[in-house]
Amino acid sequence: MITTEPRMTNLFLQLGLDASEEAIAAFIRDHQLSNEIRLIEAPYWNDGQRQFLTEQLRSDAEWAIVVDELSEALHADATVQANAG
Template sequence: MDTTPQDLSHLFEQLGLDNSDENIERFITSHTIPANILLCQAEFWNESQKSFLKESIEEDAQWSELIDHLDAQLR
């Protein structure tokens, strides 16, 4: 069983991004996604990040709730 804490900091770590509070806030304020685009289709993700996001949502994985939260923050 994976015991990794489920928070934005760890989600950013999973995505290979700087997971400091300042970077997370900067990322959220500097990236927006149009309503007709899925989070995993946003142009600012690399292919690995897109795959992780898509698969996590499709499989309702442990990260899916946080991914939904991030999605809402980017709209």
């Protein structure tokens, strides 16, 4: 059971990633997804990370909000391009 406050930094820690502001910004910048790829389908997650993200989205708990925020951030470029066309 996860007892830490659901924030982006804690989500990155749960995923085993660098949770510094700079590292989060770089991850989001460097791992943009097309609108056709759902967050949990991204090729860069390992099985444990994918399972964690899937469980959080299915539970629709507090963590789901942060996972959704990550998904929106990782789809930001594709959204801008779709709206520009």
